[in-house]
Amino acid sequence: MDQAAAPAVRLAGVEKVFPVKDGEPTVALTGIELEVGQQEFISLIGPSGCGKSTLLRAVGDLIPVTEGTVEVNGKSAHQARLDREYGMVFQAPVLFDWRTVEANVRLPLEVTGYPKGKRDALVAEKLELVELGGFAKHYPHQLSGGMQQRVAIARALALQPSLLLMDEPFGALDEMTRERLNAELLDIWSETQTTVIFVTHSIPEAVFLSSRVVVMSPRPGRIAETIEVDLPYPRSEATREQDRYYELVTEVREAIRGRPESGKDLAARARSDSSFG
């Protein structure tokens, strides 16, 4: 890739404030400094309200930041969006009911004016990648939730994006489906050589997938800690049974709860965070 010299994402002094009607403005993000290397797999994790989705949306230029710079492949996030460098996968599959599976995957190609003659081959290739080759003519409502989310991933990959932004894509799925899709996603990632930023509130998911886990804390949303995941790729189901995997899961969990400042503080945080387990 041409921009190999520039980091995939560079965030400096990013702040996001949402005005509140008749009240104190909400500081969703403050003092965010983060650099994501090319072809890295980064997870953003933290309790609800810590601003992880807001941060992802700022990177994708879906919302403007209040302060600071957001650069993607050495240019502004806005320019990167205009240059169609993103693939986005949301929590819901957001498929168009009136389009078949293949037509949904073709949508970004139509929008961006991709050469007509090359569309079908590309769509077929992406559907093979997510193992839905046999479902091209189906409508979304005929598929399970996990299959719909795979269609959304194929659609996000259709434009061969250099940066894949995923906002809790497997959050609505059952644990078994989620683990299978985690493994599939890693295969796709190694095949496509794309950079991934992945928002989740599942600690095992973050550790299993990422090369780095960025732990965020709420009110105001900021980066509490960044944890290197030194488990070698390619990872498999066996990775989930390694001692190092458990250690890292524990480390991330402690980072989310906040490193103990005092015993009383820890207990209070543990109570208030238990719902995010």
Place this chain on the structure above:
Amino acid sequence: MTASASRARRSPVPSALSAGLRQWAPPLIVFIAVIVAWEIWASGGGFFNPIPTPSAIWSALFEEWALLSSSAMATVIEALGGLLIGTVAGLTVGFLTSRWAIARDVLLPLAIGASTIPIIAVAPILNNWFGVLNPLSKMSMAALLVFFPIVINVTRGLVEVGPAKLELMRSYAADDTTVLRKLRVPHMLPFFFTALKVGTTLAFIGAIVGEFFGGTSNVLGRVVLQAISAGKFDVAWAAILIGATVAILAYVAVTLIERAVIPWYWHIHDTPE
């Protein structure tokens, strides 16, 4: 009955014929039963006397066929003309209100407010404006009734596409025209057809109500009034029967168009869970 139904359910390839029969048989049986009961009741002399028997209405249909068919044709032209005018106007205003927030803030409350007016009261005024003998006065009555559901549904269908789908299009840096073509219009079509089906029924009501307030005599509304004042109730009922038949045919035609234009929608709603 129960045995055959459960057998059909168990068979791996459900036959379209038996499925169609299961759907249509009950209303058909009830319909025939009502007609038979009516025939027996009316020939014995019921309380709504004089009430013609279905067989008397049927023969009046043939005796007065020339008058009834030409009147029905005139009423159909009024209703369909009104449906066309109301639909085009409704689509136009719907697109404008969805495109410009200012238009939406101004026009939509007006449209919703205006739709609460008992529009039938306006019929004499429309007759006066367009000329009582001009079919346009009846068309405008029909168009007025059709207009409001179309505007409201088209606007909703174009606007309420959901933030997630808009964000997806934004992530592709899609321009407004592309968002309109690829997202808003396809999303709006089921809303539009729902309104169009309601509008088809309303168009016939509008046209016939307009006829009641005066105009040429060879139209269904006038035929009903004149037949009743002449005591020919069988002819009045025959005219109503024809009016119902053409309205149903128009409705079925719109449904067929809907199936052709948005097959995916029917696919979702016809697929058993």
